[in-house]
Amino acid sequence: MGVEIRVEGLRKSFGRQVIWEDVSFTVPAGQISALLGPSGTGKSVFLKNLIGLLRPDRGHVWVDGQDVPELRERRLYEMRRRFGVLFQDGALFGSMSVFDNVAFPLREHTRLSESKVRAKTLEKMEMVGLSGAEDKFPGEISGGMRKRAGLARALVLDPEIILADEPDSGLDPVRTSYLSQLFVDINHETGATILIVTHDIGTARVLPDNMGLLFRRGLVAFGPREMILTSRDPAVNQFFNARREGPIGMAEEKDLADQSLETYHDPAPAPIPPQIMPSDGRPRRNQTPPGTWLRAHGLQPPPGSFIDAEGRNWQQDWPRLTA
Template identity: 45%
Template sequence: MSDEYQYHSTDLDLTGDPAEGNWSIRCTDVHKRLGGVSVLNGLTVAIPDDTITAVLGPSGTGKSVLIKHLIGLMFPDSGDVVVHGESVPKLTMPKLLALRQRIGVLFQDGALFGSMSVFDNVAFPLRQHTDQGEAEIARVVTERLTDVGLVDAMDDSPSQLSGGMRKRAGFARALVMEPDVVIFDEPDSGLDPVRTALLCELIQEMHSLHGGTYIVVTHNIASARQIGEYLAVLWKGRIVEAGNAERMFSSENAFVRQFLSGSAEGPLTMD
């Protein structure tokens, strides 16, 4: 009988400090069933502080569901999710809302409001969550739009932008509250290889400028290689292996090797 989890590490060490500093996020033995299916099945992972972590894994393996647990859009059936020392499932609604303000999320399609200009999209969190005046808001929004190279498009509506520009606008909006944690759900989906590389470069630049915990969910090995300092490989709702990029790219684990080399040979098959 084959063991579904034979390739998954059992000794994911969550007690030690990674070389880069402290852990800012820890998930411990998280289980989550959705629609009668076990999606997260004993997921344990720690994400280092002030580092770009790439979360990699095949389609439908629970990456987006994991992200929803980090921002408290979903809660575990069992297990714990701790962000900056606070257990997300135990937070009261006001505390959860406060935590979410410290997390910037870039959703797959940028998730911009179609009826608002680029400027108003980026200004939205500031208008919603702060009492900053319009002059201060304009200063901050212009700065972030300059960072992502969209200052000339601030009056455009999202429908006038290319896919790459929409992602950059979403990125500017994710950064506007000066978050400690920034999460990107497949920032490279739908982009050509050159624009993907440019977006990754932008993510790196913003990280070196603002610091913080960056989590980039991707299936794109080139992106992971380009920007991932720490890598976590997810499969079947559980972490197969996690570690510093250098170690992961020379992993002995058959699944990790297959996935990181994009090979047809290995434990991952079509079914």
Template identity: 50%
Template sequence: MSTSDDLVGGNVDPWLSVSEPYQPDPPGHESDLTHSVQIRDVRKAFGSFHVLTGLNLNFVDNAVTTILGPSGTGKSVLLKHIVGLLEPDHGEVVVFGQNIWNVSERERQEIRKRFGVLFQDGALFGSMNIYDNVAFPLRKHTDKSESEIRKIVMARLEEVGLTRAVNKAPGEVSGGMKKRAGFARALVLNPSVVMFDEPDSGLDPVRTSLLNDLILKLHAEHGGTYILVTHDIRTARKVSDYVGVVWKGKLIHYGETEEAFNSDLPFVRQFLSGDSVGPLGMD
């Protein structure tokens, strides 16, 4: 399989490759209306470093999709494009039927309100207790009364098992509790799309498994389009309805979870099995 790295030193458009990676049509691709989030030939470079090199992906609604791939291959950059924090150099990010870079900044802000994001470390405000952290989006983006906010916040904190930690500061709770608080905050606006940037980062295997159980439980209860970025193969196998594998800025496989884990593609097979023999090396 040839990639853009094969072209170094030639007078060729660095976005292109000699042979395009295998990119199957995602399930349900027949109608664009079934996909709240669509990535169309998105390319992004930072200086001479080309991160996304023509990535196409329609995320299946009301499902959990996990994006896997080596470090530095563009997974977190993809999330930032979806939520409108990064503008692509080329291509389109279509969210809820709109190219988010063909609308005003105010309209983009309204679109972002339909997203929930769980960051790697929870990204809690250190000056606020757990309750106020979770209440923050409601106070910022709605005109609800404090009694209404309290009802919503306590319901979310109960779902993640943190009702006894409402008055604690982020520095007073464990890493797993910070993740759960971040998850509760991501859900308070009843988002259509919830994104997780390496939710298992920094957690031991047991707490990772418990967080995965929580993701599955809340998705089953509330629905929505969940998009996870992770390096943890066990997480991907446990929580995913669909798995996308990204390498060198392109999607090289996308399909149902078991299909991915049974793939014959050399890179996909190597990455998902953790084998040292294959196209992925130390470079």
């Protein structure tokens, strides 16, 4: 089962450049969350602060009662065993085979016999669809396969928390879809807490239970998917509708003079798509039925919400479709 991550008042800068400040939110245990934002907003830096690769200027990252920035090296080393991290480019060792890359954390952090290392490594490789690629080297496989190898390595210690940095970058839409399905199935099978950093709107609209937006050196919003996708906040609205009008510009923030020349429209939110379901069709243990957050707040979903390409209405027919 996954564990909760609670971030309080986090601030990070490099010299005079403030990356973000006073970031506070909670990543719910056992759910899939996504953190988005324009390029240059410090999303990858944020993940590195969560696992202690970077230390914030101030603030706290609470994981099961322990404050990560305050941990000494030995305790931090132990804490990191609870995390599995998929880096943006896979971060595979080019001189090692795919098998040895995936097996590396087991050999580094455990005293398992080589036979058990092999069995566990092959299990995770099969989980991500890499059976038969054991003897290949990173330079001999595709970018999508390198991503999956990195994910297998992140899973090999059975972590309670999985962090993924831009897992869909550089992938075509088909591979991105397969990878999104893989995250859903992993959460369904293991119950791990998953936090994905991305700027891909398509992924964010259908994959996570919760999502947040980093912008202007802070966190604009974080909450259930339905809350974010119906938000009227100008930055959230602009980002998730991929519009030019709004506070986000080519250099992250628009000059106030440029904003004043815009005629800003407040379009109705787009229909909310159905969430990706596990491959076996059964809901994940922490997955809520479509429309749950909206009903709790007395709101109606945008017209056309929760209807898939086959015309099935997942809000109306949830019990039947998940039986």
